[in-house]
Amino acid sequence: MLSRIAESLFWIGRYVERADDTARLLDVHVQILLEDPWAEEDLACRSLLSVMDRPAPPEKVAVGREYVLDMLAYDRFAPSSIAGSLVSARENARRAREIISTELWECLNTTWNQLPSHMRPARPHDYFTWVRERAAIVAGIMDSATSRDDTFSFMMLGRSIERADMTARLLATRALAGSAGPGWTTLLRSCGAHEAFLRTYRGTASDERAAGFLLLDRLFPRSIVFALNQAEASLAALEPVVDRATVDDARRHIGHVRTNLEYRPLGEVLDNLPQEMEKVQRACSAASDAIRGRYFPSGAATTWVGEAL
Secondary structure: OOHHHHHHHHHHHHHHHHHHHHHHHHHHHHHHHHHOOOOOHHHHHHHHHHHOOOOOOOOOOOOOHHHHHHHHOOOOOOOOOHHHHHHHHHHHHHHOOOOOOHHHHHHHHHHHHHHHHHOOOOOHHHHHHHHHHHHHHHHHHHHHHOOOOHHHHHHHHHHHHHHHHHHHHHHHHHHHHHHHOOOHHHHHHHOOOHHHHHHHHOOOOOHHHHHHHHHHOOOOOOOHHHHHHHHHHHHHHHOOOOOOOOOOHHHHHHHHHHHHHHOOOHHHHHHOHHHHHHHHHHHHHHHHHHHHHHHOOOOOOOHHHOOOO
């Protein structure tokens, strides 16, 4: 497979997952600001921009939900926003048109065509719901109509790394916001994890168990450990280990942060949750750089896949 095609497949997976997870994060954030009249909107919005690695205005400028939505939801030219991610996913699909299925191309192209009519609705929740539905359709087509070859492995690799990174950001917003932030039940619902969590623990819910479920559950697809395991499996499928004494850089970064979470006491991780989630984000970024160097070597800059985390 040509490296430019592999790169486009990798970023299709990442951008679709980024749009989905950013919509989930913003939906929780905006809902909290609407429901809590005592919430410090400026502080909450600045914390969110910080977690998303986006610059905030000077201190004298008030930051509200409209500013956050403009920057993280509706900006078609920023690859870290929802709209920008959908545009970039469609552009990468166009570049890999000879490899991906017609169904997947039509789904991403239709999403791109419908995007202007769904932006800036009366209720942001309607926009976020539409984004999540479109991302679910893309994921369904990828899972049901793609051969389990390198095409599937590259898309799953991108999706898994992005999912681990974005779930870490979601947990970091909860930790930084403290009591003013969303509760664990709200976070579970935003990840579609609430019912799975209740079935797992037979209704005996607690904050520690909810955090552990999103961090460490080996069976739930949106937990960080599950996503990191899936990324490792995709890397193994792309290049099985032939030298038993070495491991490639991307698998080393992912494996190190996964074991750091998986084999430590949960309480120890939760005591330093923002720092631990920053480690996950750094590991995902380092793994992405290692994958780029290994599979997508190029002397020319490719502007449509900039690493804007």
